[in-house]
Amino acid sequence: MVNYRYKEFKSVINKLKYPDSWFWSRYTLNSYSGCAHACIYCDARSDRYYLEDFENEVIIKQDFDKKLDLRLKRARTLLPDVIAAGGINDSYQPVEKEVEQTRKVLQVIAKHKFPLNIATKSKLITRDIDILNNIAEDSWCTIGFSISTINEELANFLEPYSSPPSERFNALKMIKKGASNIQVGTYFMPIIPFLADDDYNMGDVIKQSKNAGADFILFSPGLTLRDSQAAYFIKKLRNSKYKQTVKPLLELYKGQIYPPGHYVRNLHLKLLKLCEKYNLAVRVKRWIPSDYRKWNYKISELLLNKEYMNSLRTGKSNKKLMWAGLNLNNLEESIVDVYNRGDLHMVKNFNSKIIEFIAPYLEKSKELKQKQGLEKFL
Numbered sequence: 395m396v397n398y399r400y401k402e403f404k405s406v407i408n409k410l411k412y413p414d415s416w417f418w419s420r421y422t423l424n425s426y427s428g429c430a431h432a433c434i435y436c437d438a439r440s441d442r443y444y445l446e447d448f449e450n451e452v453i454i455k456q457d458f459d460k461k462l463d464l465r466l467k468r469a470r471t472l473l474p475d476v477i478a479a480g481g482i483n484d485s486y487q488p489v490e491k492e493v494e495q496t497r498k499v500l501q502v503i504a505k506h507k508f509p510l511n512i513a514t515k516s517k518l519i520t521r522d523i524d525i526l527n528n529i530a531e532d533s534w535c536t537i538g539f540s541i542s543t544i545n546e547e548l549a550n551f552l553e554p555y556s557s558p559p560s561e562r563f564n565a566l567k568m569i570k571k572g573a574s575n576i577q578v579g580t581y582f583m584p585i586i587p588f589l590a591d592d593d594y595n596m597g598d599v600i601k602q603s604k605n606a607g608a609d610f611i612l613f614s615p616g617l618t619l620r621d622s623q624a625a626y627f628i629k630k631l632r633n634s635k636y637k638q639t640v641k642p643l644l645e646l647y648k649g650q651i652y653p654p655g656h657y658v659r660n661l662h663l664k665l666l667k668l669c670e671k672y673n674l675a676v677r678v679k680r681w682i683p684s685d686y687r688k689w690n691y692k693i694s695e696l697l698l699n700k701e702y703m704n705s706l707r708t709g710k711s712n713k714k715l716m717w718a719g720l721n722l723n724n725l726e727e728s729i730v731d732v733y734n735r736g737d738l739h740m741v742k743n744f745n746s747k748i749i750e751f752i753a754p755y756l757e758k759s760k761e762l763k764q765k766q767g768l769e770k771f772l
């Protein structure tokens with residue numbers, strides 16, 4: 395029995411130091427605390443979140459929409475950028491149907507024309523297609539359905555109070571059909587070792603995503619096993635018909651939080667191949683602002699995607715490239731101006747290789763600018 399209560403909260407929005415290169419979010423907000431979806435692997439059960447009774451007590455943050463409206467109205471330092479709604483809770487958990495907390499929050503986001511990325515395991519999101527479509531038309535809206543398995547019985551064990559996977563795929567289809575401006579796809583995460591990492595399940599999640607009309611699929615074989623969250627998950631497994639997976643799972647992790655590199659790499663290669671087969675993008679297309687950040691964001695997306703694809707293929711990450719891509723988001727002038735002055739080497743983490751790689755794109759930006767200038771006289 396879930397206990398719901400309203401509570402006052404001061405903070406409504408949090409700014410990240412760097413954008414998240416998976417979801418492209420710069421701000422996070424959580425209008426609920428706790429999640430009655432109660433997925434048995436949920437990382438929000440780990441000690442670092444200090445959520446005592448995570449799934450049995452859900453807090454609805456009082457007047458969240460009004461406070462957010464005030465915050466965005468007064469904000470001089472908050473440039474519009476992607477807001478990720480939910481994270482350690484699902485914005486469309488069951489109580490949302492009645493209290494419409496998320497719907498009110500979306501109305502505020504739409505009013506201030508901020509772009510949005512939202513992940514859910516509930517078909518209830520289709521109720522808000524009208525507002526989500528407005529956000530997409532005015533700025534950018536991405537929706538990701540979190541799906542770990544197509545096996546309904548297993549999903550019911552892992553994610554007991556979420557919509558079944560087939561309903562999530564139907565919701566995806568409905569959004570794709572009814573709101574073509576929204577970028578919609580699948581967040582295939584976490585992928586649970588020995589339960590959902592077989593070729594059949596992985597192939598089918600990707601195939602069904604494609605059939606439903608997904609624009610992208612983000613995958614991550616990195617199920618975490620962390621303190622209280624790991625203890626809860628293992629206990630649930632031990633008391634279930636899936637208990638035979640406990641031994642190999644513990645042997646695979648060897649007391650670590652993440653699965654070992656060789657396991658992740660093997661899955662990455664398989665998933666990449668499958669996405670290529672179904673012609674599905676493995677990255678979300680980024681929101682691009684129209685102010686001085688325009689080319690900074692474009693080039694940052696290019697660098698971060700290059701780093702991601704290289705690391706998928708080779709198993710090695712390139713920290714220099716990653717930090718060059720991340721830091722570029724904090725540059726306080728346009729990279730085109732820096733390029734025109736010949737100062738690219740002064741940008742944090744830029745080396746000659748990176749400069750050589752991005753120079754053709756910056757040349758293109760100059761051409762585009764000139765064209766736009768000429769258009770005035772045509």
Ligand code: SF4
Nearest residue numbers: 429431432433436483
């Ligand atoms: S829906 Fe997300 S936040 Fe909610 S319990 Fe499941 S994994 Fe956790």
